[in-house]
Amino acid sequence: MTAATPVAASSAADPLPETGTGPNRRKALAALAIRLGALLTFAFIMLYFALTARGFLSAYNAFNVVEQSAILGVLAFGTAVVIVGGGAEVQTGGIDLSIAANAGLCAAVFATLSTAGFNPTVVLLATLGTGLAVGALNAFAVVGLGILPLLATLAVMNVAAGLELTLTENTVVSAASPVLAFLQTGRFLGVSTLAWTLILFSALMILVVHHTAVGPRLYAVGGHPEAARAAGLDVGAYVAGTYLFSGFCAAFASVLLVSRLSASTPGTGELLLSVLAAALLGTVFSRRFVPTMGGTLLSTLFIGFLANGFQLLGVSSYWVAGVQGALILLVVAVTSFARPQEH
Amino acid sequence: MTALAIDMTGISKAFGPVKALEGADLKVAYGTIHGLVGANGAGKSTIIKVLAGILTPDAGTILIDGRRVAKPTPASVEALGVHFIHQERLLVPTATVAEAVFLNHEIRFGPFLDGRAMARRAEALIERYFDLRLPAGTLVRDLTTAQQKIVQITRALARKAGVLVLDEPTAALVRREVDSLFRVLRRLRDDGIAVVFISHYMQEILDLCDEVTVMRNGTDVGRVDPKEAGIDAIVGMMIDSGVGEMYPRRHHAVGAPVLEVQGLTLKGAFCDVSLTVHAGEVVGLTGLLGSGVKELIECLFGLDRADGGSIRIDGVEVRLDAPNRAVGAGVGMVPEDRRAHGVAIGLSVRENASLASLARYSRNGFVARGRENAAVDGLIRDLSIKTPHRDALVRNLSGGNQQKVALAKWLGCQSRVYVLDEPTVAVDVGAKVEIYALLNRLAAEGAAILFLSSDLLELTGFCDRVLVVYRGGLNGAFDAAAVDGDTLLAAASGTRSETRGIPE
Structure with a gap:
């Protein structure tokens, strides 16, 4: 019962139909309800923590959360860009499951080379190179070989995790470097370097993705590759670029990670759940149900405050993982319900 | 402005032994609506693909706006002001109207997008040509089919199109929307734009076009005024055997x-x-x-x-x-959406044609392949289904031939x-x-x-x-x-x- 049957009728002077026909309007209202609902839930949870968790509202705690969220935020931006460029369909769209494992590998490279006494510039370049190489592998698997991102990056995730274990033999590799010292103790206007990193990185992402031509093109590539191609865009290059960017984010986050712990530690890959939760949760803040940079920042902070609130309330951190998993399910279910069926 | 908008002469293009185009001409003047008709396989889409720079011709010359284009590429043709409105709605569903109109040609202020200028310009163009107030922030997926078509055309207008090529633009539209589309195309013509209109609907060609190029077997067999020639004459030119x-x-x-x-x-x-x-x-x-x-x-x-x-x-x-x-x-049925219900496109012509009547070719529960093959070959001949052989996949046939396979399925059943x-x-x-x-x-x-x-x-x-x-x-x-x-x-x-x- 899809297509238009009609011989259709009426006077030729009629203008074309206006927007906002019945089902569309209902759909738009549902979408609005979901967005408002998400914001209200966010506010409600914050309010709950503010009333019950001692010290939750203090400036110290707030900055602490922002600092803690820096690593998560950088990784979530990487993932969000991949989802934008690959399309927000959960099963077939863009996703980078390897980003956390990649960050772990990069952290291991950074810590190992620093300990071995290499020049900080060399160490940074090697770390960056590692992240980009893993990103390039993803890009090759997805764009070159045409493997579904979900599977391709799952495989690459294991490659990266395996390499990290080979490098560190599953131990903590402590590291010291002038870069780390700057990140650990640097402050400007009373705000720590880590917090500044998140603020500036977010501002840069919002500027580039939402205020330059890169943004609409990237959304077009993810939203309807054929249309993007017809508009003269090199779809493959854009998609490959998103995986390279997420590789860059992994490398960047790994430096922040090592600075926070003064070491590379096993288990970085476990960040994946939080990263996915932050990137996917970000989609509910957009009327198109695609990730936006502002939405990603908001949901990153939300995830950060959630973990922090549970901690202050003395709830076991194991619960946080469960809550994040449930959030992912909820967001995916709600947004795929609200997203109109295309094609 | 005496130059023709499009002046293609002697275009030939062969795919292996198959000559898709043989010395075909297409000449379109500014300020006219030019119909392009022909049966499937007559070379319509091939000549359009040559014009679009998607296919390189083996021979022939192409002049756009009086300028010789030696090797057309999609980019060079667009730069000369020739725009194509594809049959599929190639628009990003999650883009806004303004984003869709300006994708890859955004209006910028320094390195940054000038969203306000794009919105204003998109709304102004749509209002001017379509008498429609369409907020530029509306998402493409919330638009009707007709409005999406409008956005596609506006996209070409925003780039100052001199020639607009529309491939079956009315296929998914209802009558009233078709009428509005025609009004816009006439207005564009009056603004001096050359419109090339490809359609299977003869009535539309008759209503709309100032001139028609009829293609048959890879060449143009006539350039006529449809109102003078009439539908029967045009159809007669299109069909080989001269089906009266x-x-x-x-x-x-x-x-x-x-x-x-x-x-x-x-x-x-x-x-x-x-x-x-x-x-x-x-x-x-x-x-x-x-x-x-x-x-x-x-x-x-x-x-x-x-x-x-x-x-x-x-x-x-x-x-x-x-x-x-x-x-x-x-009851034998042929549903509308033949690719979804009428035929199994992943199966062969033989399998589709005998699907509904397998029992008749079976003996003791086994299919007698010889009888089945003979019956299917008979159907292919009777219906003149154009397929290389009976085991070709239906997916690879043209729409008309798929429909014939859908009908053939029931012929065996009486x-x-x-x-x-x-x-x-x-x-x-x-x-x-x-x-x-x-x-x-x-x-x-x-x-x-x-x-x-x-x-x-x-x-x-x-x-x-x-x-x-x-x-x-x-x-x-x-x-x-x-x-x-x-x-x-x-x-x-x-x-x-x-x-x-x-x-x-």
């Missing part, structure tokens, strides 16, 4: 009632519909979207279960509450009743004539044919009687030979209610 008529006549007598529907009702769709189709008779059925005509036909397919009423075939009451029961009762839903939509003229001839053959063998269509010419030209559904009920039964399209349209839109000609 678009709608072949039937020469057999109409027999006893075969399909009798009494008081059929489906809640919320139609109520108390009674109709009769006799042996050897072709009855057209039409109605607007939402009139219930679609649901009626689906009830006869067994896709929907009626709430009340009765259906008799050859005087025997049947219950059509599932497609397999409909088939069992002797069904009593054929229910067809828009069997000639998006089928080229040559294949249409062949489908009509095939239906005539079925009718001559004594089958009753019920035919849902929105093509007024087809209804009046091909059917014996036309039934019009309006708001869930029959609003007229017309003798096809004595009715015109306007009357049918009036009945379908409820502005006229009468029964004329042969009563039930």
Whole structure:
């Protein structure tokens, strides 16, 4: 019962139909309800923590959360860009499951080379190179070989995790470097370097993705590759670029990670759940149900405050993982319900 | 401005041994609407792809706006102001109208997007050409099909198109939207833009075009004024064998009632519909979207279960509450969406053609391959299905030939009743004539044919009687030979209610 049957009728002077026909309007209202609902839930949870968790509202705690969220935020931006460029369909769209494992590998490279006494510039370049190489592998698997991102990056995730274990033999590799010292103790206007990193990185992402031509093109590539191609865009290059960017984010986050712990530690890959939760949760803040940079920042902070609130309330951190998993399910279910069926 | 907008001369293009184009010309002047017609395989799409820079011609010269284009590429052709409105709606569903209009050609302020300028310009263009206030922030996915088409055209206008090429732009539009589109195209023509219009609908060509290039077998066989030449002459030029008529006549007598529907009702769709189709008779059925005509036909397919009423075939009451029961009762059906329901595109011609009648070729439960092959080859010959061999995948056939395979499926079964839903939509003229001839053959063998269509010419030209559904009920039964399209349209839109000609 899809297509238009009609011989259709009426006077030729009629203008074309206006927007906002019945089902569309209902759909738009549902979408609005979901967005408002998400914001209200966010506010409600914050309010709950503010009333019950001692010290939750203090400036110290707030900055602490922002600092803690820096690593998560950088990784979530990487993932969000991949989802934008690959399309927000959960099963077939863009996703980078390897980003956390990649960050772990990069952290291991950074810590190992620093300990071995290499020049900080060399160490940074090697770390960056590692992240980009893993990103390039993803890009090759997805764009070159045409493997579904979900599977391709799952495989690459294991490659990266395996390499990290080979490098560190599953131990903590402590590291010291002038870069780390700057990140650990640097402050400007009373705000720590880590917090500044998140603020500036977010501002840069919002500027580039939402205020330059890169943004609409990237959304077009993810939203309807054929249309993007017809508009003269090199779809493959854009998609490959998103995986390279997420590789860059992994490398960047790994430096922040090592600075926070003064070491590379096993288990970085476990960040994946939080990263996915932050990137996917970000989609509910957009009327198109695609990730936006502002939405990603908001949901990153939300995830950060959630973990922090549970901690202050003395709830076991194991619960946080469960809550994040449930959030992912909820967001995916709600947004795929609200997203109109295309094609 | 004396130069032609498009001046293609002697274009040839071969794919291996197949000559898709052989010395074809296409000449389009500024300020005209130029129709491009031809059966599938005549070279229409090949010459357009050459113009678009997608295919490189083997020979011939191309001048755009008087300038020689040695090697057209999609980018160089666009830079010369030639824009293509593809048949598929190539728009990003999650983009806003402004983003879709300016994708890859954004208006910028330094390195940054000037969103406000893009919104203003998109809205101004749409209002100027389409008399439509469409907020630039609306998402493409919330637009109607017609509005999406508007955005596609606006995209070309924003880039100062000199030539606009539209490939089957009306395929998914309803009549009123088609009329609006035509008004816009005329306005663009009056602004001096050259419009190239590709369509299978002869009536549209007649209504809209100032000039028509007719293609056949890879070359242009005529450039005529459609109003002077008339549809029959154009169709005659398109078809090889010179099939004189678009709608072949039937020469057999109409027999006893075969399909009798009494008081059929489906809640919320139609109520108390009674109709009769006799042996050897072709009855057209039409109605607007939402009139219930679609649901009626689906009830006869067994896709929907009626709430009340009765259906008799050859005087025997049947219950059509599932497609397999409909088939069992002797109903052969050709659904509208042939790729989804009519044929299995992943299977071969042979498998599709014999699917419904496998039992007849079977012995002791095994398929007798020799008999099946012979029968399928016979069908391919009879229907002139253009396929390399019987084991070719249906996916690779043209639309018209897929439709013929969908029909071939039922030929083996000798069904009593054929229910067809828009069997000639998006089928080229040559294949249409062949489908009509095939239906005539079925009718001559004594089958009753019920035919849902929105093509007024087809209804009046091909059917014996036309039934019009309006708001869930029959609003007229017309003798096809004595009715015109306007009357049918009036009945379908409820502005006229009468029964004329042969009563039930």
